[in-house]
Amino acid sequence: MAYLTIENIQLSAIAACVPKNRESNAHYDWISEKERDLLIKTTGIEYRRIAPKQITTSDMCFASAEALINELNIDRKEIEVVIFVSQSPDFFLPATSIILQDKLQLSKTTMAFDIQLGCSGYVYGLSVISSLMNNGKFKKGLLLVGDKSSFSPSKKDKSTYPIFGDAGTATLLEYDPFAQKMDFNLQSDGSGYKAIIIPDGGMRNPYSDESDKMIETSPGIIRNRKNLMLDGIEVFNFSLREAAPNIFNLLKYNKTEINEYDFFVFHQANKLMNESIRKKLKVEPDKVPYSLQKYGNTSSASIPLTIVTELADKLKNSKAEVILSAFGVGLSWASAALTLNKLKCLPLIEIE
Numbered sequence: 459m460a461y462l463t464i465e466n467i468q469l470s471a472i473a474a475c476v477p478k479n480r481e482s483n484a485h486y487d488w489i490s491e492k493e494r495d496l497l498i499k500t501t502g503i504e505y506r507r508i509a510p511k512q513i514t515t516s517d518m519c520f521a522s523a524e525a526l527i528n529e530l531n532i533d534r535k536e537i538e539v540v541i542f543v544s545q546s547p548d549f550f551l552p553a554t555s556i557i558l559q560d561k562l563q564l565s566k567t568t569m570a571f572d573i574q575l576g577c578s579g580y581v582y583g584l585s586v587i588s589s590l591m592n593n594g595k596f597k598k599g600l601l602l603v604g605d606k607s608s609f610s611p612s613k614k615d616k617s618t619y620p621i622f623g624d625a626g627t628a629t630l631l632e633y634d635p636f637a638q639k640m641d642f643n644l645q646s647d648g649s650g651y652k653a654i655i656i657p658d659g660g661m662r663n664p665y666s667d668e669s670d671k672m673i674e675t676s677p678g679i680i681r682n683r684k685n686l687m688l689d690g691i692e693v694f695n696f697s698l699r700e701a702a703p704n705i706f707n708l709l710k711y712n713k714t715e716i717n718e719y720d721f722f723v724f725h726q727a728n729k730l731m732n733e734s735i736r737k738k739l740k741v742e743p744d745k746v747p748y749s750l751q752k753y754g755n756t757s758s759a760s761i762p763l764t765i766v767t768e769l770a771d772k773l774k775n776s777k778a779e780v781i782l783s784a785f786g787v788g789l790s791w792a793s794a795a796l797t798l799n800k801l802k803c804l805p806l807i808e809i810e
Contacts, residue, residue: 502729506623518626577786579758623754
């Protein structure tokens with residue numbers, strides 16, 4: 459397994475941004491009232507934030523990063539690496555991170571690149587940026603993570619449309635020789651790539667007239683090949699099969715126990731799935747925060763968004779041992795064990 463231990467890097471601050479526009483699943487009229495009630499009960503998702511057409515993932519990440527820089531009075535010249543993690547970039551090319559380097563008025567000596575990952579993206583992104591910063595002794599780095607997931611589902615697809623929301627985040631990391639180590643366990647299984655997919659629009663299946671044809675694949679699910687397709691049963695089974703063992707193996711690697719951790723922040727997939735994982739781990743409910751009720755499944759942004767909205771007060775004046783666990787599209791999954799020491803979380807940013 460891909461275990462990593464990274465030293466000398468501290469998570470200093472996180473900011474998160476969501477669209478001001480809020481949609482309620484109680485008003486999702488494509489399905490019956492009874493189906494809506496069951497949907498909310500099983501997924502735990504009551505509301506989602508949906509970005510208007512003109513707002514992109516990078517706009518939300520930019521707002522988060524700019525707020526961090528201004529609030530913490532950061533010298534922009536000290537930011538030496540920017541990584542943008544998303545599956546909804548501004549363009550096919552160039553990389554969105556390089557556009558953000560310019561918009562944030564960072565030095566031209568700044569390293570910038572994109573990582574195309576969804577649900578597992580925050581944990582993978584942390585491992586990559588921390589490794590680079592430790593190796594190069596970079597003073598500061600920005601991990602920009604988010605997705606505009608609402609762009610791809612069909613409104614007539616009950617398996618995807620009421621699940622996903624939009625968000626963008628920024629995490630400030632700093633080189634600190636006294637920082638506690640971070641441990642990671644990173645995994646993937648490409649044999650399951652069809653479980654969460656947008657079939658057309660890439661190089662394998664370019665857009666064609668067939669891409670726009672709406673097809674009813676089952677009752678309540680009408681979509682085309684440009685829309686997100688989600689095999690809910692496969693994703694549910696995969697998550698239950700892999701997420702808990704991934705964490706248990708991480709703890710074997712770093713020689714710690716479940717009860718040594720204060721919080722377990724899961725990717726906000728859905729309540730039933732996450733609660734099943736929590737019970738497998740035998741973790742108390744008060745150690746597992748949720749943001750999905752208010753924001754839905756925000757893909758790669760869900761972990762930092764949950765930290766900002768649910769844990770800010772508990773972390774700002776204390777030290778906490780935390781497990782991060784992310785799983786989904788790819789198939790890809792990962793966990794991290796880290797110490798958050800007086801983490802600064804900015805108030806949630808809303809844009810329209």
